[in-house]
Amino acid sequence: MFVHEKKDQVIWFWCIVWAALFLLTCTRTVLVMFHHVPLDVNEGWNAQLASWTAGGDHRLYSSDRGFVFNNYPPLSFVLMGGLVQLGCDAIITGRILSCFSVLVSAVLIARIIRIVTGTLPAALATASLFLLTANTAFHGYFGMNDPQWLAQALMLGALCVMISRKTIELTGQRLFCCAFLIVLGGFTKHNLVALPFAMFIWLFCVDLKKAVLWSVILGLLLAAGFVICYEVYGISFFRDVFLHQRVIRLGRVIHSVRQLPFMGGMLLVGVGVFVQRWRSMDRRDPSVLVMLFLVFGCLFGFLESLGEGVDYNCMFDAFVAASILCGIGLACLSGSEGKRKKLVQVCWVMALPVLCLLPLWGMTSYQEVQTVRLKDNEWQIYIQSLRMRNTSLLCTDMALCYWADSRDAIDRFNLSQALKKNEEVVFLREMIIHHRFSVVQLYGTMAHYSSGNIIFDSWLAKAGYRPVMDNGEMILLGYIR
Template sequence: MSKKEDSFVWPWCLAWAVLFLLTCLRTVLVMFHHVPLDVNEGWNAQLASWTAGGDHQLYSSDRGFVFNNYPPLSFVLMGGLVRLGFDAIITGRILSCLSVLASAVLIVRIIQVVTGRLPVALATASLFLVTANTAFQGYFGMNDPQWLAQALMLGGLYVAVSRNVADLTWRRLFLCAVLIVLGGFTKHNLVALPLALSVWLLCIDLKKAVLWGMMAAGLLLVGFASCYEVYGVSFFRDVFLHQRVIRLGRVIHGLRQLPLMGGMLLVGLGLFFRQWRSLKWQDPACLVGLFLAFGCLFGCLESLGEGVDYNCMFDAFVAATLLCGIGLARLPEGPEQKRRFVRACCVMSLPLLFLLPLWGVTSYRQVQTVSLKDREWQTYIQALKMHSTSLLCTDMALCYWANSRDAIDGFNLSQALKKNQDIVALRSVIAQHRFSLVQLYGTSAHYSSGNLTVDSWLAKAGYRPVMDNGELILLGYVH
């Protein structure tokens, strides 16, 4: 684009930046309440607190009934912050927001390095931020390592891209490998970018591809050796042999996320194929195209597993954003340039025109109810703190805020039972009435741990309702 067309870009950036700040109001208003935004928040916090305390194994814990299939880096980081006195859930939410902002900055830099066009890079990143906090708002400001891992991976991509392949020295390859491996040890489902980078390097420079492969393999070996030294063989068994029910029909769960980023996906692919004939393999646009293809493929494959959320498509989301920015910056100059750019921007923003009103309604309801839920949760947290040495929580955030180290990972427990694994340790301690209180969801007339087998263990052991407030319920052993 020429500088003349930038007159449209700056108002566009300003408009979406203002909208993004408005979406952040909801994030700030709910962030500091002691109410979980997702069940994973308590799960991540419990594992971080175990890492901080040092009295639990992070994998295959004998005392905590939690099934951990995540790599350890995020828990080590958050565990260090917990030792400094920070709340793992609140701090994790802040870190998630900062990671999204860091990802946006990296998107700007990558597009600018590849195309030399800062205004278009800013315009694309502003739309990325609004989409991240509307279409995918569940992960913006949630205590989860997904966006931290995405930011690390994008850092690796930023180091790798350049207008000149000769600039890709061994030092840059090594730094790229370090960041990507760190991202992999933060969240294990990010395989699209490493694979795309490997294929791209093989196509442009065999020596650099071999060097990159050796560096990445060496760093992985160091990481795996460190995990074996600290956690033993349990790390490999829990992460790589994790039991999960697979259903082919769940591929729809992954595919239905594509329309939420549909504007950027259509524009990115359209411009990429329009410019395809003039591209050479050395062009970073080809690397980003591979990144998008693998992101969609692995996102759909990962979505087959029960319990996998829409974050499995975040690689595709990031890649589509990058492809959009690169394509827009390379629109051919001419009398039609500005018109094409405006038309592309309209297509990119189309899904958000439908999403923003829906987001406004749901955000208003969430802000209205979070204070009420906070007061309810404080009642239960204080009740649980009186018995914090002998609790069992199905919502792990409650146990975390009550300073208890016992919790039950209801979803993965159900997955294990569906795979015909008998959780003998949990059944035994329930039968022995080790827990003075058990937290479930429901009412006195109808309550459930989320698993019929566990419910039967509790009923047989004599656990009955002792506190009920309409949504949460506490059970105690009744002789």
């Protein structure tokens, strides 16, 4: 008993250290969150789609007026659209919701570890390390207007409902609740498929009848969701989400998994302890489900990372699973006989990658805070300039477009993807040729400006659009006969 208390003291110490460092990293998050400067190009994209939903025109898919190629499910836009109707700023509110979703995910991770191991110190310590890693190695998505962490939190809720110490506790109600949260998560972010696969295989090995029941419930809920989407958005929902064209490159793997080494300590501890316990472990052990989650998270993450435009968020399933497995391993180490020195070493292994990252994160965060502050006034000038012309304004920066209250914007990345795939974007070209827009917003100087897409720029040039206003780095093109 005395040995266990000593080990708990070690874990509590590291829990306090990780929690304190996480709170320190939140300084950067708070300092940049409330500025009207986009932290990522996706922020304006998500906000524009939310504003369309708030407007009630349901042009989320195959829009004939917004020129936005939407391959995301509608749930996050419906939620944010409701908040926009209440007067909220979609981008700022989305950032707050993202932070809240990460915190909820941490609570659920702690809860899952506590259910599996019965150990509170290991659960809280792992949740603290998870938060610290999320806001350092993966800080680009902490406090960014994006539905990724909201979907992850919903999926973790499903895992929390399914996991129990006894298989007999998996009642029909729990299976339904689990499937319902899975579907909500899927209709928030469609690429989170690792956990459903892992759940099905684990249930199939544990209890075939419950696996079939859960699959039927999940299938019926998915079918109901698809029927609703068809009634609201038509066949374009299925075409845009499931047949979305994207350029595939093998070299993209390096870009999308570049942050994985920073969770390497958690992987080593979690997987290492799991392998040591494998021979004595029952297949009904929830650790097996978490390990399956990690394997599928890595597999699908690597496959998704091949697509252009995919960022390291494709590995968030693996990150979440590794955190849970690490917490289970930490709890097992604290409960096993052995020297306290070994537990201290393990905690150092878990923390070392992130601790090495902190100095670099500090310099990057300082530069980011300074940049956002400098750009805030500049962006306010841009926004006011665009608001004066928003009756026939076409934006190439979707965050500017949203804050300037303009409904017409171009999704430049997916436009480029469509053109690379030799798709005809007739609706946009025709609108430019017929001078539907009196002003088009770009970036650059009067002599050198570009949207980032050669074909789109050629349409503007052939249609007679020329610079009419130079406002710092922002250029406005107007139709000149």
